[in-house]
Amino acid sequence: LDRPAPTATASLTLRRGAARVLIDNWTGTSTVPSRTLYPHQWSWDSAFIAIGLRHLSVRRAQQELESLLAGQWADGRIPHIVFNPAVPHDAYFPSPDFWRSSLAGRAAGAPASAETSGIVQPPVHALAAWLVHQADPEQSRRRGFLTRLYPRLAAWHDYLLTRRDLGGGGLAAIVHPWEPGMDNSPCWDQALQRVEPAAAGEFHRADLDHGHPVDRPTDLDYGRYVRLATDYRDAGYDDRVARHGFAVEDPCFNALLIVSERALAAMAQELGKDPTPHTARSEELTRRLVTRLWDDEAGLFRVRDLHTDTLVDERSVSGLVPLIVPHLPHDTVQRLHQTLDGPQFRAPATALVPSYDLTGHAFDAKRYWRGPAWFNTAWLIQRGLRAHGLHDNAERLRNGFLEEAGRSDFAEYVDPCTGAARGARHFSWTAALTLDLLR
Numbered sequence: 001l002d003r004p005a006p007t008a009t010a011s012l013t014l015r016r017g018a019a020r021v022l023i024d025n026w027t028g029t030s031t032v033p034s035r036t037l038y039p040h041q042w043s044w045d046s047a048f049i050a051i052g053l054r055h056l057s058v059r060r061a062q063q064e065l066e067s068l069l070a071g072q073w074a075d076g077r078i079p080h081i082v083f084n085p086a087v088p089h090d091a092y093f094p095s096p097d098f099w100r101s102s103l104a105g106r107a108a109g110a111p112a113s114a115e116t117s118g119i120v121q122p123p124v125h126a127l128a129a130w131l132v133h134q135a136d137p138e139q140s141r142r143r144g145f146l147t148r149l150y151p152r153l154a155a156w157h158d159y160l161l162t163r164r165d166l167g168g169g170g171l172a173a174i175v176h177p178w179e180p181g182m183d184n185s186p187c188w189d190q191a192l193q194r195v196e197p198a199a200a201g202e203f204h205r206a207d208l209d210h211g212h213p214v215d216r217p218t219d220l221d222y223g224r225y226v227r228l229a230t231d232y233r234d235a236g237y238d239d240r241v242a243r244h245g246f247a248v249e250d251p252c253f254n255a256l257l258i259v260s261e262r263a264l265a266a267m268a269q270e271l272g273k274d275p276t277p278h279t280a281r282s283e284e285l286t287r288r289l290v291t292r293l294w295d296d297e298a299g300l301f302r303v304r305d306l307h308t309d310t311l312v313d314e315r316s317v318s319g320l321v322p323l324i325v326p327h328l329p330h331d332t333v334q335r336l337h338q339t340l341d342g343p344q345f346r347a348p349a350t351a352l353v354p355s356y357d358l359t360g361h362a363f364d365a366k367r368y369w370r371g372p373a374w375f376n377t378a379w380l381i382q383r384g385l386r387a388h389g390l391h392d393n394a395e396r397l398r399n400g401f402l403e404e405a406g407r408s409d410f411a412e413y414v415d416p417c418t419g420a421a422r423g424a425r426h427f428s429w430t431a432a433l434t435l436d437l438l439r
């Protein structure tokens with residue numbers, strides 16, 4: 001699966017195709033992940049999208065992040081969805097009338113001016129903001145981009161490291177399977193067993209109007225997602241009083257927090273502020289990530305279930321994404337590299353990284369985060385490989401990414417056993433990260 005770098009002509013075709021996707025998915029203030037499946041603004045999607053948009057229009061990339069932050073809550077949380085009021089409620093489930101953020105979330109500081117969800121997604125935003133700034137520092141300074149973003153992003157990280165340190169071990173916890181952005185990963189199966197699903201008749205799954213049932217989470221999964229979100233909403237989305245039926249520490253989520261904390265340090269420096277609180281925090285987080293989530297025998301990071309305070313016995317791509325953390329112990333990097341190249345994650349038909357262990361008991365080549373290979377995790381891992389000087393592997397992943405993004409018409413994900421495109425097409429972060437890898 002060693003693909004050559006794209007030729008100049010192939011690069012031009014890819015660049016045009018990717019730009020077309022982002023132009024078509026732009027709503028005027030932000031970008032939808034997909035016109036069909038996801039018709040609102042999603043949190044970590046927007047961060048990846050801004051990273052690509054900066055190559056087309058720095059101004060638009062800034063707007064992408066700023067419109068997301070318009071939905072930020074007073075307690076610092078950045079919601080996982082900011083709803084577009086022009087989109088009919090039946091176009092996506094759960095809709096604003098399920099979350100009821102402006103009413104139910106008032107005490108936790110939900111904005112009155114926008115309807116949002118009440119949960120979060122991985123903190124890629126500060127990394128994205130810093131990369132957007134770097135695309136045109138002069139223009140960014142003129143517009144006061146970082147001056148506006150820095151305090152908001154710092155408040156976001158503060159929220160995660162105070163209200164969400166549910167395990168008391170200094171890492172951020174997630175309280176819903178939608179929060180890590182890997183909704184139906186087998187990593188959550190054990191913890192979800194404890195959650196009584198909402199009855200199927202209580203909700204209508206709009207995702208099945210556009211997506212294929214074999215590609216998507218099951219009805220049982222959805223019953224549990226609805227139950228957890230309902231309970232959180234009924235507790236006013238207030239982490240001080242909510243009794244979370246699901247609480248885990250996810251390696252990918254926390255690795256992104258570390259990298260974003262380093263981006264905050266760079267921003268602080270640029271703004272003439274003291275960067276050391278951020279560098280110290282990123283170092284402390286790195287130590288905690290290794291202490292709490294590293295499994296040397298498995299050769300990757302694992303999820304910690306906070307209800308049992310044990311590591312979950314599943315191997316997923318989330319445990320490989322921490323390669324992106326720059327100051328990992330040397331041995332840890334070597335083990336991660338071996339795991340990535342071993343039988344569990346080296347897929348027969350894609351250069352991308354499968355979302356779950358190919359040899360694992362729950363592996364399913366088609367179903368969303370239970371096996372399919374995704375473009376955002378490949379982008380993160382190739383960045384991590386580069387950060388640790390593993391340039392040949394990074395290049396192999398990059399070339400494979402570009403080839404498969406083009407061949408799949410910018411698919412949401414691919415089947416790692418056949419290479420077939422799955423899920424939505426013209427998916428925004430696939431297009432955005434293509435632009436970034438084309439440089």
Ligand code: 9WN
Pocket residue numbers: 033038042044045080178180181182183207
């Ligand atoms: C629920 C938008 C989002 C991504 C997630 C992906 C999927 C939503 C869904 O789509 O989740 O948030 O309806 O399945 O799992 O990573 O951010 O692209």
